[in-house]
Amino acid sequence: MKLSTLSSLKRRKFRILLVEDENIVAMDIKNMLMELGYLVCGPVSSGKEAIKSVKEKNPGLVLMDIKLKGEMDGIEASKRIHKIINIPIIYMTSHTDNQTINRAKKTNHQGYLVKPLQKFEIKNIIDQVIKNEG
Secondary structure, eight states: OOHHHHHHHHHHHOEEEEEOSOHHHHHHHHHHHHHTTOEEEEEEOBHHHHHHHHHHHOOSEEEEESSOBSSOOHHHHHHHHHHHOOOOEEEEESOOOHHHHHHHHTSOOSEEEESSOOHHHHHHHHHHHHHHHO
16 A cells, blocks of 8 residues: 555544634634545634543544633643543644743643644644654
8 A cells, every 4th residue: 555545544534623712713724624634523612622522522633722712721721631631732823922832832742833724734744643643
């Protein structure tokens, strides 16, 4: 089997939880992920919903916005998720200030995407996580 075919098969079976609080952005990212062949859970818009979805849906990866609705941001949600299960988390944000980046660096994350997201960047980072996980 060719490597590209194998990657495509893995992608089709790989479930991603999308955590994004802006509906239009969430739908855009969900469509990109689906076009790339990933299964998508969500989107959900809060840290509380993300934690609940991880427990219920058992995704292979979480694509987590840092700024979320509610009291809990994506960084805090990621910390709480990692207390439940060791799952790869990729942050996405439009906030690139040092304080946010430094907080994110202190967590066990697999990557950091800056919005607006590009399909090839999403594919590259997620494929790298799949490769490392499996």
